[in-house]
Amino acid sequence: MQGEVKPQVCVVGLGYIGLPTAAIIARAGCPVLGLDVTQHVVDTINRGEIHIEEVDLDGLVHGVVQRGLLRASTQIEPADVFVIAVPTPFAKDGHHTPDISYVLAAATEVAGVIKPGDTVILESTSPVGTTEQMRDLMAGLRPDLKFPGKTKETPDVSIAYCPERVLPGRILEELTNNDRSIGGITPRCARKALAFYKRFVRGTCVTTDARSAEMTKLVENAYRDVNIAFANELSIVADRMGLDVWEVIKLATAIRA
Numbered sequence: 001m002q003g004e005v006k007p008q009v010c011v012v013g014l015g016y017i018g019l020p021t022a023a024i025i026a027r028a029g030c031p032v033l034g035l036d037v038t039q040h041v042v043d044t045i046n047r048g049e050i051h052i053e054e055v056d057l058d059g060l061v062h063g064v065v066q067r068g069l070l071r072a073s074t075q076i077e078p079a080d081v082f083v084i085a086v087p088t089p090f091a092k093d094g095h096h097t098p099d100i101s102y103v104l105a106a107a108t109e110v111a112g113v114i115k116p117g118d119t120v121i122l123e124s125t126s127p128v129g130t131t132e133q134m135r136d137l138m139a140g141l142r143p144d145l146k147f148p149g150k151t152k153e154t155p156d157v158s159i160a161y162c163p164e165r166v167l168p169g170r171i172l173e174e175l176t177n178n179d180r181s182i183g184g185i186t187p188r189c190a191r192k193a194l195a196f197y198k199r200f201v202r203g204t205c206v207t208t209d210a211r212s213a214e215m216t217k218l219v220e221n222a223y224r225d226v227n228i229a230f231a232n233e234l235s236i237v238a239d240r241m242g243l244d245v246w247e248v249i250k251l252a253t254a255i256r257a
């Protein structure tokens with residue numbers, strides 16, 4: 001839109017998801033600050049270079065840094081939209097408990113600069129309820145602001161969950177063209193997040209609530225995991241029987257009862 005003021009965006013976490021996302025948002029014309037806790041990551045990106053391997057990402061980052069649309073820092077600054085893409089590994093407790101401490105650390109940083117009208121979007125793969133936990137943490141840190149789901153009045157800020165569903169090696173294409181589910185803490189939050197993604201996503205964006213969107217991502221990952229395990233089992237069985245597993249898979253998927 002001509003003459004339109006583009007939102008200032010802050011992407012928190014500049015790894016395999018955050019850096020391509022930051023670069024794509026910058027390519028859409030929004031000024032982006034990338035925030036990372038690792039100085040080497042920040043320095044590399046500010047030189048217009050990249051610290052990860054991904055097809056075509058180097059040229060894109062170089063271009064948006066040169067045009068002044070993307071810069072990186074270890075210090076957060078005010079923005080209109082915050083996108084959080086930090087790690088969510090398993091805790092080292094031997095029970096596969098999800099460790100959301102990086103998400104909560106990022107939300108604490110965001111809470112320090114958030115202002116009325118802002119939108120916060122969590123993209124990290126997260127257990128159900130994490131977006132609400134993030135909201136509760138920020139609400140505790142910023143009693144001066146009205147948070148969604150915690151007030152009967154119109155909230156000051158919007159909070160949503162929007163998972164990534166990309167395959168390494170095709171990330172730029174997938175970030176742009178894949179369909180997405182966008183889960184708001186409230187329907188209003190979902191609409192705000194949707195308006196943001198429409199700036200750079202060509203795939204269909206479906207709005208839902210935050211908990212359903214969190215569960216959707218976990219279902220997708222589990223489904224993929226089970227299918228990969230099944231294919232591995234098949235190849236072992238076929239090998240033992242002297243069969244070509246590709247031939248069997250081709251026939252099994254081509255011939256349906």
Ligand SMILES: NC(=O)c1ccc[n+]([C@@H]2O[C@H](COP(=O)([O-])OP(=O)(O)OC[C@H]3O[C@@H](n4cnc5c(N)ncnc54)[C@H](O)[C@@H]3O)[C@@H](O)[C@H]2O)c1
Pocket residue numbers: 012013014015016017018035036037038041085086087088102105106123124125126164165166167168
């Ligand atoms: N890599 C994938 O293919 C993929 C696909 C879908 C979803 N995800 C999910 O996306 C999330 C991010 O994954 P990734 O692969 O990009 O991780 P990554 O390890 O590549 O990058 C994370 C970055 O966040 C930074 N960071 C950590 N804590 C921070 C903080 N408090 N503030 C600012 N920066 C911080 C780290 O220094 C690192 O550069 C995870 O939840 C992951 O499960 C990843």
